[in-house]
Every structure is written in structure tokens, then in C-alpha cells.
Amino acid sequence: MVKYLDEKTETPPDHVGWRLWQASRAWQAEFTAAMCAAGHGWFTEARAGLMGHIPRGGMRQSALIERSAISKQAVQQLLDGLEADGVVERLPDPRDGRGKLVRYTSKGLDALRDGDKIKLGIEQAYAARLGPGRFTALMDALRALDAGQANAPDAAESK
Amino acid sequence: MVKYLDEKTETPPDHVGWRLWQASRAWQAEFTAAMCAAGHGWFTEARAGLMGHIPRGGMRQSALIERSAISKQAVQQLLDGLEADGVVERLPDPRDGRGKLVRYTSKGLDALRDGDKIKLGIEQAYAARLGPGRFTALMDALRALDAGQANAPDAAESK
DNA sequence: AGAGATCGTCAAGTATCTTGACTATATGAA
């Protein structure tokens, strides 16, 4: 291949945003791959994002919409998919004829359990790679960042 | 609104992956908003990801494809958009009739400059929020993670 | 009862990716 120009003048970005992005993507790739390997091929990042908001005991779809930062239609489509794949089920809310209850099926609960195991494994690998001190420092900084974000009104995320 | 069930049994995730994801999204939201406010309304996350790989001096499209982890068609579509918005331009490669050179326009270079300023601002805000010690620790840990990832053959990202 | 808000759904469109098929050019060996 012809290499010339200033392709050696590479500028691999090195700022917080880039690092966070890379780290986040790497984690997700690892987690998703492990979930697939564990037989949960239906698992995707978007679904994970949504499922992160559904407690084990289930919840109302409207409450889920409130929590996840996305539109109700997006939630609905994601739920449609999860329901079609047998991960969650939607039942009519006995206390409100308009509402629906979103609940994990046993398949969904299995996936949650496997996911917890995988998360733990990745976390331990990270801790081993960084050393306990640096890993703790990382988590501490990330939590502090999150707390600051939640309080900041200009975070464009509070709504 | 009717609140019942175990909606108080909230399970806000707190593991590395979630934290990284949240932090990454928050950074991107802040950056994109600032870029929009600076008049670069064409700016999106996907485009940023690609532009992060294009050096100031430009490069061959094929080299860009190699670097970015996405398909050549995706790169092409992103470039089509960036070109349509006047951010980059594609010139025939004088040394290879098949190739094209991707180069920033002055509009693109302006955006890069503004982006650098904004990045710096966000970084300083983060450092102020965390304190210099914790911020340095965060960057250190993220860099170490990235370095470890790059060396790990199972990272599914090396290709 | 009736007004208005809330809950979920349907329809349509956009952005970001994918795989597959194709053209044009370059390279290297017969």
C-alpha cells in the first residue's frame, strides 16, 4: 500500500471524552460478546440500556419511559422486540386500564443473572489490570462525575 | 400518578460499564450541545468519531477506513454527509487513480479549532469538579485501560 | 356528564450502521 502524505502525523485523541468513549465501547463490546457466548444472542446495547432501568420486580411502562431518557415510542419499540424475543412480557395493569406492567420472563431473569456474573468478571479483570488502588480511584471519579452531572441544571439530561 | 409495586426498589446500576457509559454520554451531550451553540449544527457523535481519525493534513479514504473500526460503506456515507455539509472535501489522489484524498475545508478546520477549545473547557470543568488529584487519577486509569485493551487479543477491536 | 390529562399504540421519517454486488484502477506474474 502507498503510504505517504502525513499519515505518520497521527493524532490519536487523548482527552477525557475520547477516553471515556473508548473505555465505554470496549466494555460494551466485551459484555455483549460474553452475553452472546452465554446464549443470549438477542442482547444488544440499546436493550441493555433499557433493561438497566427495569427492576427485577417489573414496573409500569409509563414509569420506565420516565426513567429512560428516550422517547416513549423508542421504549415501546425496544419492549416490542424484547417481548417478541421472550425476554419480558407486558400484562394489563389491574389498577389502571390504560397502563401495562412490564415484567421479566424467566428467560429474562436468567439473562440478568448471567449478566451479573459477566459484569463481575469484567470488573475483576479491570481491577486486576489496573491494580485495586487505581480501579477504586476510577470508580470514585466516575461516581463523582455522575453526581455532579445530576446536580448540574445545564447537563441537558435532567428532563 | 399511581405509584405502587416496587418502584421504590429502584436498582440504579453501579458498575464500571454503566458508569463509563453514563460518563461518556454526558460528555458527548455536553460537547455536542456546545458545538451546536458554536454554530456547528452539523456536528454529530458519529461524525465526531470519524473526524477523530482524520488528521489535520488530510488522508486517504482507504487509510481512514483502516483506522476507524467501521465498514468502508459506513465511512463513505459519513464522508458523503460531511462533504455535503462542506466540512471535508474529497480530491482524486494524484498517485493512485483509484484513491481519494479526504481533506478538511476551512469550515472543517474552524470546527476543529472550536472543538479543541470546547474540549479544553469541559476538561477544566471536570478537573474543577473532581479536584486535580482525582481528575489525574481518572485519566491515568482510562489510559491504562485503553493500553491494556489494545494489547489484549480478545478485545474484538484490534482488527 | 364532560373536559382534559395520561397511557399506550400506529405510522412515518432520520441517522448510523451492516452485507452484497459492482466498476475502475493498479500490480505482478506468465
Next chain:
DNA sequence: TTCATATAGTCAAGATACTTGACGATCTCT
């Protein structure tokens, strides 16, 4: 030189993850 093959870029079609807008059904409040 010429032909096989590899590389560079494009075109087409489809999947996923979102968006806004419109709508019917149900609840709540007066």
C-alpha cells in the same frame, strides 16, 4: 504485454435505534 487478482471507491438494500406527530382508550377532576 496481457491477463489474473487485489485494492479503492461506489451503489443498493436492509437492520437497528432512535425521532416527531397523530390517534384512540382510559382515568381524574370538576
